[in-house]
Amino acid sequence: MNLRERKKRRTRDALLRAALELFATRGYEETTVDDIAAAVDVSQRTFFRYFAGKEETAFFVPRLAETLVVEALRTRPPGEVPLEALRRAVLESWDAINEAVEELVPIDLHMRVYRVIESTPALLAAHLRRSAELEEQLAGIIAEREGLDVDADPRPRIVVALFGGVIRVTERLWSAGDDVTLDGMRELTTTYLDQVGPALAGNWRAEQSP
Amino acid sequence: MNLRERKKRRTRDALLRAALELFATRGYEETTVDDIAAAVDVSQRTFFRYFAGKEETAFFVPRLAETLVVEALRTRPPGEVPLEALRRAVLESWDAINEAVEELVPIDLHMRVYRVIESTPALLAAHLRRSAELEEQLAGIIAEREGLDVDADPRPRIVVALFGGVIRVTERLWSAGDDVTLDGMRELTTTYLDQVGPALAGNWRAEQSP
DNA sequence: TTGTCAATTGTCAGTGGCTGTCATTAGCCT
């Protein structure tokens, strides 16, 4: 890697970390792009040459995670039923995610930023849209696994939508709770995914007092 | 109603219609608030006294619809299983929605704006966040119906998440397709909701060639 | 090593969404 390339990488990482640190401590809306640029001592214009917008810094790490989930699903054995493949892909990609994230920013900082995303309306909106795009990708992979046409058969998109819904509920509760750790997330996720069947089944009132 | 009140209502409606018309023809991003204000011949500042932001005009009608869905779910007979109650609430509220919308803006204009929402990233993001908030409300109602505590039992949020996922997939396909009518939507929705069971069940490849 | 070329950066000016302030206007009520 060139000196030039190395310099660029350093500047980008510095901007990223400065932005995330500011978001986590001061809040997203309370942080201006000028603040971020000033923290790294570059011009505002330079910031926008590295990131398409303020938002992009907040989602730089999540984007990495998404890539790894997609990859994990792609390498799932074809024998698994769709919902099973999704579940295992997500659960098993977290270790790789953690590792990849740590290379870029302290995992603790990422966790704090994650809470900011969930609690900042503008970021939550962006997060949900990104999730929708991810689900579209996953549906495509599921369809391929099953040898179906995504646009002809609704089932791939539906399972993924169901799955995505559960994941989002989980994420929200996890980020709002106290146990903001990897294991906490894993536990919550498995618990909630196990509830999908029961939740769809009939009378809850009958079940709940055995 | 006062002359003053009537005048305000007229101004608000004029701004709303002008905005939606511009969004539908020129596109959301291509429409400035100044354009909207100019179309009604008021100052930009006045626009912001009626709407919190440009976005709010686009979601004024959808907000109405959401209110009616919530209302419909509240009046569902307690005998219905959660997923059934949600399904019927949505399907049966559309007539009321259509009627209420027509009072405000031509239904055709609303449909065109809907497509703009689905195809404009910033609006889609906002739409998804609003949907998440709606789902939170619906989960609360479901929990109440079943005599559960939303924060203790995950099932209410999960069914609603599943349901919401299917609805969103349906909305997207509907707005992207040709049959952008009420009946088209109704049909798609029932079809897709009927796929929830099959989509969760095991091997699709075995099922698809009977 | 040096000179040339290309990439990176800073500066400046401008647009659009949005807000606070203050003077002006217009409807309301006695």
Add this chain to the structure above:
DNA sequence: AGGCTAATGACAGCCACTGACAATTGACAA
């Protein structure tokens, strides 16, 4: 009719973001 209050317009300013141009800095060949 005249005072009160609410609605409006005009103006200034903040912030995210973009285009254009000039200055700087690393890359690479002669």
